[in-house]
Amino acid sequence: MNGVFIFNKPKGVTSHDVIYMFRKKLNIKKVGHTGTLDPIATGVLPICIGKATKIAQYITAEDKEYIATMKFGIETDTLDITGNITRSDGRIPLSKEVVESLVAFKGEIYQKPPMYSAIKVNGRKLYEYARDGIEVDVKERLVKISDISLLEKVSTDTFIIKINCSSGTYIRSLIRDIGYSLNTFATMTDLVRTRSGNFNIDNSIDEIILKTSAVDDLEKSLIPIDAALNDFEAFEFPDEFYFRALNGVPFKTQADIKENKLLRLYCRNEFIAIGEYKTTEEFSGIKIKKLLIGD
Structure with missing residues (x-):
């Protein structure tokens, strides 16, 4: 079996957990994913099977689309709601102010990755330094936000935004910086990746389908290697x-x-x-x- 599955990762599992699910179900060792999703996140995680693992680097480089929920007034050490609150502020922006602030983030911007991330510095991942309480100088990285817009105001302090961005963009960092631009703090409370390159969540299979379907039926959802590279x-x-x-x-x-x-x-x-x-x-x-x- 060779090709790519579009998997809708559930909340609470790691990207590596998903690899194990596919290896167990398909009885295949050559399984890989493109573009790690944090446990808190759900949505599109392309899974490469067999020879398709050779093209993972090309799929990973594709642009992404996200629906993110952000809560104003707090900042955490992980920059999402799973972390410990490190700073707070009573100022909550109005919807109009949020919309106006998003304009400044469209285009090429520099952002500092979260300390709780898998980026390596001197051979160690940043989250390893963070867990040991060691401060590290994290360099800013250039990313591109093709589009960003406000979708909904959920409550007084909670908003949902939609982002189209380049590979390597950290939505947690983006939300942190949106908070700073409004003279307050913000943290991510939910994240859904709705698209990765040409892989759309509408065409994905979920955990229930993976676990309950026969392998022959699953194979009908497998995208051939060349079709996965139709760009x-x-x-x-x-x-x-x-x-x-x-x-x-x-x-x-x-x-x-x-x-x-x-x-x-x-x-x-x-x-x-x-x-x-x-x-x-x-x-x-x-x-x-x-x-x-x-x-």
Whole structure:
């Protein structure tokens, strides 16, 4: 079995727990996920099966969409409601003020990741430092917020927002910074990832389906590897280059393709590899990035 499942992760389980669920159900060792979701979060977690684990890095890099709930007036050590309250403020912004503040976060912004995150500094994950009470200088990172809007005011201090953002964006940090921009504090109380790249929550399977369905029925929801990469342009190359490609050897072509563009490479009616078009003074052609045929 090779391909990608769109899984709707339930609250309270880790992304690694989901890997175990799929390994147990499918009796397959090669299982991986793309883009970790915290236990508090639910929603789209693409699960790569078999040879699809080779493309995880390409799926992880895709943009994401989230529905997040934020509560004003408090900040926690984890930046979500599961943590300990570290600061509080009685000021609660009006809906109009929240809407106006969100405008400043649209586009490319720098954000400081949460201390409770898996980012490594000097070989250790940040949450390990945090648990040991060690302060670490966390560098800001450039992320992109394509769109952000207020969906609903749930109560006096609680609002729901929708975010379209680049991979690597921390919604907990974003909510913290929204609070700062309004001269108060804010923490995340709920998070749903509704889309990861082209994988939409409407097309997902949930824990009940995973556990109760027969494997043959589950396989009907499996997305083929090349279909999971449908943002990449398809390129059919001549049969004469078949064995060069299988050995990872670049081959020349004068195809009308943008340089550095990632491609889905086909030959003999097979999806062979992910390739990249390169042009230099000595070479114009395709280099193999990830071979997806064979063992």
